[in-house]
Structures are given as structure tokens and as C-alpha cells.
Amino acid sequence: xxxxxxxxxxxxxxxxxAGSMENVLGGSGTHFAMAASFFTEVRVVAVVGEDFTAEHxxxxxxxxxxxxxxxxxxxxxxxxxxRYSENLNEAKTDFTELNVFEKFQPRIPQEYADSEFLFxxxxxxxxxxxxxxxxxxxxxxxGDTMNFWINSARKELHxxxxxxxxxxxxxxxxxxxxxxxxxxxxxxxxxxxGPQALVIKHGEYGATIFFREGAFGIGSxxxxxxxxxxxxxxxxxxxxxxxxxxxxxxIASQGxxxxxxxxxxxxxxxxxxxxxVERFGTERMQTLTRPEIDARFQVFRELTHLx
Amino acid sequence: xxxxxxxxxxxxxxxxxAGSMENVLGGSGTHFAMAASFFTEVRVVAVVGEDFTAEHxxxxxxxxxxxxxxxxxxxxxxxxxxRYSENLNEAKTDFTELNVFEKFQPRIPQEYADSEFLFxxxxxxxxxxxxxxxxxxxxxxxGDTMNFWINSARKELHxxxxxxxxxxxxxxxxxxxxxxxxxxxxxxxxxxxGPQALVIKHGEYGATIFFREGAFGIGSxxxxxxxxxxxxxxxxxxxxxxxxxxxxxxIASQGxxxxxxxxxxxxxxxxxxxxxVERFGTERMQTLTRPEIDARFQVFRELTHLx
Numbered sequence: 001x002x003x004x005x006x007x008x009x010x011x012x013x014x015x016x017x018a019g020s021m022e023n024v025l026g027g028s029g030t031h032f033a034m035a036a037s038f039f040t041e042v043r044v045v046a047v048v049g050e051d052f053t054a055e056h057x058x059x060x061x062x063x064x065x066x067x068x069x070x071x072x073x074x075x076x077x078x079x080x081x082x083r084y085s086e087n088l089n090e091a092k093t094d095f096t097e098l099n100v101f102e103k104f105q106p107r108i109p110q111e112y113a114d115s116e117f118l119f120x121x122x123x124x125x126x127x128x129x130x131x132x133x134x135x136x137x138x139x140x141x142x143g144d145t146m147n148f149w150i151n152s153a154r155k156e157l158h159x160x161x162x163x164x165x166x167x168x169x170x171x172x173x174x175x176x177x178x179x180x181x182x183x184x185x186x187x188x189x190x191x192x193x194g195p196q197a198l199v200i201k202h203g204e205y206g207a208t209i210f211f212r213e214g215a216f217g218i219g220s221x222x223x224x225x226x227x228x229x230x231x232x233x234x235x236x237x238x239x240x241x242x243x244x245x246x247x248x249x250x251i252a253s254q255g256x257x258x259x260x261x262x263x264x265x266x267x268x269x270x271x272x273x274x275x276x277v278e279r280f281g282t283e284r285m286q287t288l289t290r291p292e293i294d295a296r297f298q299v300f301r302e303l304t305h306l307x
Numbered sequence: 308x309x310x311x312x313x314x315x316x317x318x319x320x321x322x323x324x325a326g327s328m329e330n331v332l333g334g335s336g337t338h339f340a341m342a343a344s345f346f347t348e349v350r351v352v353a354v355v356g357e358d359f360t361a362e363h364x365x366x367x368x369x370x371x372x373x374x375x376x377x378x379x380x381x382x383x384x385x386x387x388x389x390r391y392s393e394n395l396n397e398a399k400t401d402f403t404e405l406n407v408f409e410k411f412q413p414r415i416p417q418e419y420a421d422s423e424f425l426f427x428x429x430x431x432x433x434x435x436x437x438x439x440x441x442x443x444x445x446x447x448x449x450g451d452t453m454n455f456w457i458n459s460a461r462k463e464l465h466x467x468x469x470x471x472x473x474x475x476x477x478x479x480x481x482x483x484x485x486x487x488x489x490x491x492x493x494x495x496x497x498x499x500x501g502p503q504a505l506v507i508k509h510g511e512y513g514a515t516i517f518f519r520e521g522a523f524g525i526g527s528x529x530x531x532x533x534x535x536x537x538x539x540x541x542x543x544x545x546x547x548x549x550x551x552x553x554x555x556x557x558i559a560s561q562g563x564x565x566x567x568x569x570x571x572x573x574x575x576x577x578x579x580x581x582x583x584v585e586r587f588g589t590e591r592m593q594t595l596t597r598p599e600i601d602a603r604f605q606v607f608r609e610l611t612h613l614x
Contacts, residue, residue, distance in 0.1 A: 181394045205509055222536055233489075304531050306574065
């Protein structure tokens with residue numbers, strides 16, 4: 001089934017121990033869509049400027065992504081520059097130019113109205129909520145957020161969390177939202193705010209999904225998927241969105257919503273995140289094949305599988 | 308088969324968000340032995356002072372631990388005081404009184420000479436090496452170390468690493484030994500120094516075992532075991548030694564040394580670490596039962612097990 005992603009399309013300047021790249025196609029919508037496109041049909045709602053060329057759009061359309069929801073506005077596309085130090089866990093931002101993204105008001109094309117799966121990338125919680133409320137056929141909404149919104153729009157974020165079925169965030173964000181330094185306690189508190197499931201991404205340690213009691217099945221046991229220990233991480237930018245793309249894309253491809261599907265989706269999220277960091281920007285996703293994904297899924301399985 | 312543990316016996320003063328406790332029985336040898344005792348026969352070589360009473364010794368002997376190797380010296384037992392802040396990941400040391408431990412020279416009782424499994428707790432690398440070389444029947448040696456030895460006795464540690472089959476350390480220690488900020492690269496470098504397998508403990512994220520190519524089986528794929536998300540961690544002291552006790556104890560109980568055994572051992576390590584932190588000191592181990600261990604092993608399995 002089709003999944004609709006609302007997020008940013010950006011050009012990134014990235015420096016990591018592996019090198020430097022300028023004007024790399026990126027943004028949460030881009031990374032999510034590229035990863036999800038290996039599993040299901042993907043539609044994107046975003047805004048770009050005049051510097052976004054047909055060649056850039058072809059990166060998405062070659063993966064079969066429906067780009068009719070990408071609005072072309074006057075001015076420049078969102079631009080971000082950042083650098084990663086040796087440990088690669090956190091980026092230091094050099095600059096952020098919102099450009100056309102500053103006044104982004106998602107417009108959902110009529111053709112997208114039947115979308116049953118929705119991913120709300122990391123944008124203002126009010127915009128996330130408005131998109132969700134506009135789409136009447138949605139069966140499952142995944143959402144992301146970040147420290148900036150948690151600090152500056154906490155009340156609005158709380159409202160949005162009631163509309164999100166699966167929230168995908170990292171450890172720090174979970175602790176910030178819950179205002180609790182214990183991860184499992186923070187998870188419980190975030191679930192009490194609305195989501196039926198909470199995916200906490202631990203970077204190189206994998207990810208955990210916590211379920212609200214009874215949501216998507218029986219019980220409330222969490223589930224954990226590993227990450228592949230990768231020696232050469234070239235560019236962590238977009239790893240989280242690629243994770244979300246693999247996770248949500250797999251779910252949308254299954255039709256059923258149960259714990260087994262969500263568990264497998266967590267593995268696929270890790271798989272897609274692990275590919276994304278192997279090259280700068282969308283480079284790895286442009287050459288990736290489904291057999292490679294399936295092979296790595298097996299590697300992830302074996303990574304934690306006891307006979 | 309019997310496992311011999313060489314390490315410290317200590318009295319700890321511990322403050323955590325869960326409260327404060329004084330004169331808690333601890334030390335690497337104690338925590339290791341208590342955890343390992345659920346799987347196999349355990350022998351301990353350590354030194355204690357006059358403040359170590361029959362009551363303290365009974366904590367160990369009640370678990371069937373052979374304490375004939377614990378030397379009673381004049382003076383006071385090793386004492387440590389520390390406190391954990393909200394995030395519980397790192398202790399701030401209040402004081403360290405080595406006392407009788409300062410001149411610890413392990414004496415291996417004749418009755419221990421047939422030990423086939425050996426755990427070298429966190430003591431000076433030269434003492435670790437001397438113990439290993441004295442024991443001729445040992446089939447597998449596990450070892451621990453810490454930042455203090457990595458910094459102050461790097462050369463000696465390198466010599467000892469050649470004698471250790473499985474090194475058990477945490478992320479920071481692995482990166483320090485290898486002088487590399489990438490965990491998988493660090494793992495490869497540490498394995499090149501001697502050990503056939505390297506267990507890296509990630510705290511609340513579980514643990515990974517890296518194998519030297521061909522060691523204990525075919526290939527060099529790592530394996531990862533989860534940790535249980537625990538809401539109420541009372542006292543993380545000794546979690547690493549309890550992990551090592553579960554890991555080594557399970558291996559010693561199996562007789563065979565192959566990857567499947569080491570993988571299951573990694574899960575049992577996580578299980579024992581997760582119990583250890585539920586109470587202060589050895590308290591949880593004193594009431595723990597094997598059925599509880601087996602039940603939690605199943606929970607750990609389900610935590611990462613796909614249908």
C-alpha cells in the first residue's frame with residue numbers, strides 16, 4: 001500500500017572523517033522516501049527551490065517515487081552544512097538556511113488523498129498535525145521530531161503525539177520528551193502521551209520498540225533489533241530517516257498491523273540505516289538492490305539469533 | 308567443569324538514586340563468583356582483611372563457592388565508595404582504600420591446580436599473566452581490565468592479552484586499548500593483539516562478541532545479545548563482573564567450546580548482569596534461583612527473536 005511522506009528536501013554540505021561533499025541531495029523526506037521505495041509505493045510532499053533540477057528529481061523518480069507532491073517555489077532549497085568528528089554520533093552544524101522551507105505549508109495533492117500510511121518527518125508539530133487531520137484514509141501514522149521542537153513547541157508536540165501511532169526518535173529525544181533519564185521509564189511516559197508504539201533508535205547499538213499494553217497484540221514486552229557493526233561509516237546524515245523509511249515501508253508493504261510485522265520492520269529499519277551510512281547522501285540508495293537488502297536482513301537476523 | 312576466579316573481594320559504600328548502602332559485600336571476584344555459581348563449580352582466589360567475617364564468607368559458601376583460595380591477611384579488606392547519578396552509566400568514586408589488596412599476590416591452592424576454566428578479574432596485568440602461567444590445565448581464560456591499567460601498564464597488558472582467550476571489556480576500554488574511536492575497528496585491532504574472542508559490553512544496550520577469523524568456528528561474524536530495559540536499576544556496581552560470571556560460568560558448564568556455546572553464554576551474561584543491578588551488592592544473587600534465570604533467558608531470547 002502507498003505511503004505518504006511529508007518532510008524536507010535539502011542540499012547538504014557534509015564533512016566526515018571519510019571526506020567532504022557539497023550540495024548533496026538530502027533532507028528527511030528524501031532519505032525516508034528513498035529507503036521506503038524498496039518496499040512499497042511512496043509519495044512525497046515537500047518544497048524545493050529553483051536550484052532543484054530535473055536531475056535531482058530523477059534521483060527520486062528512478063526509484064519509482066511519486067514526486068507530484070513536491071512543490072517548486074521561488075528561491076533556494078533548504079540547505080544545511082555540518083561536520084562529524086571521529087565518533088560520528090553527533091553532527092556539528094555549520095549553517096542552516098531554511099530558504100523555501102521556512103514557509104512550508106504542505107499541500108496534499110488530490111491523488112494522495114487515499115494514502116493509508118503516513119510518515120510525518122521532522123517538521124513543526126502543528127504542520128504534522130494538520131497533515132494527519134487532512135488525510136482521512138490513514139491507518140497508521142509514523143512520526144519523527146527533534147530537540148528543537150521538544151524545547152520550543154512542547155505543547156504543540158503533545159497534541160501531535162495523540163495523532164501519531166508510532167513515534168520514531170532517539171534516546172536523547174525520548175528522555176527529553178518524558179523528562180526522565182531512565183530510558184524504559186521515559187518510553188512508558190511517552191507511550192502514555194498517545195503513541196501505540198515507540199521506536200527508540202540507539203545509533204550503532206540498534207533500536208528498541210516499546211508497545212503500549214495491548215497495542216498491536218498481547219502484552220507489553222519491548223523488542224530490540226541490532227545494528228550492524230560497520231567499520232567505515234562515511235556519512236551518518238539521514239540514517240534515522242532511512243531507518244524510518246525501511247521500518248514504515250516494510251509495514252506498508254504487509255497490509256497487516258501486528259507485532260510480528262512491527263518486529264520485522266524494526267530489523268528492516270536497521271538494515272536500511274546501515275546501508276545509508278555507507279556513502280554520502282543518497283548515493284548508496286541509488287545503487288542498492290532488493291537482494292542486497294534481503295541478504296543483510298539475514299545477517300541482522302543471524303547477529304542475534306540463537307539456534 | 309570448575310572455574311577459577313581471581314579478583315577482588317571488597318566492601319563498597321554505594322549511593323545511587325535508589326538510596327545509600329554501606330559496607331556492601333562486593334569486588335570483582337565476589338560478583339563474578341556469585342553469578343558463575345548458578346552454572347558450575349566456582350573457586351575463588353582473593354585476599355580479605357580481618358573485617359571479613361564468617362558471615363561474609365557464608366554468602367559465598369551458601370552458593371557452593373569454594374573459598375579455600377581466599378587469603379585472610381592482617382589489616383582491612385579493600386574498600387571502595389562511589390555514587391551514581393541519574394543516568395547510572397558511570398560511577399563517581401568517593402574513595403578507594405586498597406588495604407590488604409595493595410600487596411595481593413595470588414596463591415593458588417594445590418586443590419585448584421586442575422582448573423580448566425579461568426577468569427582473571429580486573430587486577431594488574433602482570434599478576435593476571437602470572438596466574439595464567441601457573442595453571443597448566445586451563446582450556447579457556449577470560450579476562451577483564453580497566454582504564455587504569457590501559458593507561459599505566461599498557462605494555463604489560465599487551466603481554467597478558469596474548470594469554471587471554473576471551474577478553475571482556477566495555478566500549479570505552481576497547482577504544483582505549485586499540486586507540487581507535489570506531490568500535491568495530493577497535494574490536495579488530497584488539498583481536499589482533501591476542502584474544503580469540505572479544506566481548507564488548509554496551510551497558511543498557513547489551514553486548515557484542517567479536518571473533519577472530521576462524522576462532523571457535525567458521526567465519527568472523529560478530530554476535531549481539533540484548534540487555535533488558537530495566538526501569539529500576541538500584542546498583543550498577545558489579546554488573547560487568549556478574550555479566551562475566553554468567554558468560555564464563557555457562558561456558559564452563561558446557562564442556563564444548565564453539566560459537567553456539569559462546570553466543571548462548573553472551574545471553575546468559577546479559578541475564579546475570581540484569582539481575583545483579585536489581586538490588587545493592589550481592590543481594591539479588593543471594594535469593595536468585597535457576598528457574599528465574601531460565602525464565603529471563605527466554606525473555607532475552609524473545610527480545611530479539613523473529614518468528
